[in-house]
Amino acid sequence: MENKMKKKLIAGNWKLNPTTKTEAIKLAENIKNNTKNFNFEVALCVPSIYLDTINEIIKDSPIKLGAQNCYFEEKGAFTGEISAQMLKDLNCKYVILGHSERRSLFAETDEIINHKIKIAMKNTLIPILCVGESEEQRNKNITDSIIEAQLTADLKDISIDGNNLVIAYEPIWAIGTGKTCSSEEADRVCGLIRNKIAQLYSKDIASKITIQYGGSVKSSTIKEQMKMENIDGALVGGASLIAEEFNLLLQNANN
Ligand code: PEP
Numbered sequence: 001m002e003n004k005m006k007k008k009l010i011a012g013n014w015k016l017n018p019t020t021k022t023e024a025i026k027l028a029e030n031i032k033n034n035t036k037n038f039n040f041e042v043a044l045c046v047p048s049i050y051l052d053t054i055n056e057i058i059k060d061s062p063i064k065l066g067a068q069n070c071y072f073e074e075k076g077a078f079t080g081e082i083s084a085q086m087l088k089d090l091n092c093k094y095v096i097l098g099h100s101e102r103r104s105l106f107a108e109t110d111e112i113i114n115h116k117i118k119i120a121m122k123n124t125l126i127p128i129l130c131v132g133e134s135e136e137q138r139n140k141n142i143t144d145s146i147i148e149a150q151l152t153a154d155l156k157d158i159s160i161d162g163n164n165l166v167i168a169y170e171p172i173w174a175i176g177t178g179k180t181c182s183s184e185e186a187d188r189v190c191g192l193i194r195n196k197i198a199q200l201y202s203k204d205i206a207s208k209i210t211i212q213y214g215g216s217v218k219s220s221t222i223k224e225q226m227k228m229e230n231i232d233g234a235l236v237g238g239a240s241l242i243a244e245e246f247n248l249l250l251q252n253a254n255n
Contacts (some may be wrong), residue, residue, distance in 0.1 A: 006208050009166060009233040010126060010253055011066055012048060012240025013096060024050045028057045030243035035063055040233055043094050048082050051090045061202035066094030069102060072115035084123035087131045095120050097127045098154055100172045108109035117158055122223040128166045129154055135173035144192055151196050160201055162208025167193055168235040173217025176237055183224045190230035219248040226253050
């Protein structure tokens with residue numbers, strides 16, 4: 001499929017880290033000082049409590065701000081939740097939705113994720129929608145049908161144009177385990193995702209949409225991954241928490 005129009009994105013997912021604001025500032029400053037105008041976009045998806053602080057650090061740099069979750073209601077009596085509008089107000093461009101940790105640890109269903117994507121898009125946030133199979137599903141050879149079913153359910157009644165959504169293929173067995181999916185297999189599944197988007201929407205939209213790979217991406221793996229036809233960047237967990245490693249990863253991705 002046509003490769004020219006796709007935008008590439010490498011996003012760091014800090015998850016529930018680092019443990020203090022001081023450390024978060026140090027990490028963001030170090031990454032900012034090493035980030036140039038690469039041939040892909042860089043985003044930092046940080047804990048909500050650090051968004052405002054990190055925004056101040058990166059606002060005059062090429063780095064974009066992202067959140068890791070949002071609630072599907074706009075406002076009201078939902079103690080502890082954070083709305084898409086609040087994220088937009090803090091200058092977020094992206095919000096990760098449907099991460100496997102949210103699906104498994106916080107019981108988020110495809111229906112909930114679908115509602116969250118809708119409210120995020122209504123507030124002009126770009127969801128980074130994560131899809132991926134478990135080790136058990138892979139062993140049963142049902143990876144492809146699992147991914148297709150997630151996409152169909154998560155994107156139900158959602159209109160996309162190729163620029164208002166990013167998809168991250170994240171095989172659950174490769175997240176935080178050090179087990180990287182081979183570049184060939186990651187590319188194959190990202191290609192499957194692209195074909196499903198062509199089927200659900202159009203070939204034109206499928207050719208524009210950014211599809212990342214995520215799962216133990218490191219500075220030593222990124223170069224090969226970025227060369228694959230259907231991989232348009234990475235969602236990076238652990239390696240985005242060590243400034244030197246993430247900076248090297250970005251440099252290697254740019255070469
Ligand atoms: C993630 O957080 O989405 C992720 C892929 O983590 P890691 O890079 O640590 O596997």
